[in-house]
Amino acid sequence: MEDVNPRIAGHYDELAELWDDIVASPSRERLLWETFEGLLPDLEGKRVLDAGCGSGFYAARYVERGAEVTGIDLSADMLERAREQVPDAEFVQADLTQPLDFLDDDGIDVICCQHAFSHLEDLSVPLSEFARVLVDGGVLVVSTHNPVHDYVVVREGEYPTETMPGDMEATVETESATPVYDETERYDIVWNSGPDSNRATYYRRSIEGLFSPVLDAGFEIRDVVEPTPDEAFTRENPEIAAGFKQDAAKSVCLKAVR
Ligand SMILES: C[S@@+](CC[C@H](N)C(=O)[O-])C[C@H]1O[C@@H](n2cnc3c(N)ncnc32)[C@H](O)[C@@H]1O
Numbered sequence: 001m002e003d004v005n006p007r008i009a010g011h012y013d014e015l016a017e018l019w020d021d022i023v024a025s026p027s028r029e030r031l032l033w034e035t036f037e038g039l040l041p042d043l044e045g046k047r048v049l050d051a052g053c054g055s056g057f058y059a060a061r062y063v064e065r066g067a068e069v070t071g072i073d074l075s076a077d078m079l080e081r082a083r084e085q086v087p088d089a090e091f092v093q094a095d096l097t098q099p100l101d102f103l104d105d106d107g108i109d110v111i112c113c114q115h116a117f118s119h120l121e122d123l124s125v126p127l128s129e130f131a132r133v134l135v136d137g138g139v140l141v142v143s144t145h146n147p148v149h150d151y152v153v154v155r156e157g158e159y160p161t162e163t164m165p166g167d168m169e170a171t172v173e174t175e176s177a178t179p180v181y182d183e184t185e186r187y188d189i190v191w192n193s194g195p196d197s198n199r200a201t202y203y204r205r206s207i208e209g210l211f212s213p214v215l216d217a218g219f220e221i222r223d224v225v226e227p228t229p230d231e232a233f234t235r236e237n238p239e240i241a242a243g244f245k246q247d248a249a250k251s252v253c254l255k256a257v258r
Helices: 005-015 019-023 025-038 057-064 074-085 124-133 147-156 207-216 231-236 238-246
Strands: 047-051 068-073 090-093 108-114 134-145 170-174 185-193 199-204 219-224 251-257
Touching: 005 019, 005 025, 005 074, 005 199, 019 025, 019 057, 019 074, 019 147, 025 108, 025 134, 025 219, 025 251, 047 057, 047 124, 047 238, 057 074, 057 108, 057 219, 074 090, 108 124, 108 199, 124 134, 134 147, 134 207, 147 170, 147 185, 147 199, 147 207, 207 219, 219 238
Parallel strands: 047 068, 047 108, 068 090, 108 134
Antiparallel strands: 134 251, 170 185, 185 199, 219 251
């Protein structure tokens, strides 16, 4: 099987400089972050693992809330940005598809995992590692691609780019001409703003394909929220809100307890 990680890491290495602008966009900041933040427990004095931490944009917020943060990511350039931006956190280059041997059993109180699941074909390894490293009663908060939205992206072959900065355009390439809803399927997005490495690999999965591995790893799901625009957001960002009206929510957030 092809190792897709070098391509994913290369894609994020290229985006590392731009990443803070991407996450500061209204749909990320006002819809995704506000929803995600609403699911977080009090972080004061908590040991937080930021899994797939990217540029450290959110690790900084966990530190501000009094957490002791360890961030892990595949991308060396994202980690470099994170170390510059959040000197009070620890950052480790690690692969979520492999055992996280450098983390002790029961050594983490809260795991935050924002938009990394869609790069992982098999969720069982990271989730069993999350269950191992979390204390009893520890909290896992995840945001990821919404399975319904992803299914439409793959079926229609179009990725909405209104949340991306500048003129980034996306071409969707799928393995099969006809997506099968209940299978986990790989798709690639080729971004036009960079050289060859600017191709990223994603996996779309069904609703069951997302939630069953969480339950199988021994978690109890406590909340599920699909971020959608409220009235104020719609007034301030009519174009983005119109996209949300036509499509399914782009993301889904869940809170689970070990
Ligand atoms: C969409 S970005 C999200 C970054 C950050 N969580 C945020 O929301 O700003 C996905 C991140 O997951 C990381 N990633 C993808 N696959 C990974 C893997 N197998 N192990 C560790 N990190 C991975 C990427 O390098 C990238 O930084």
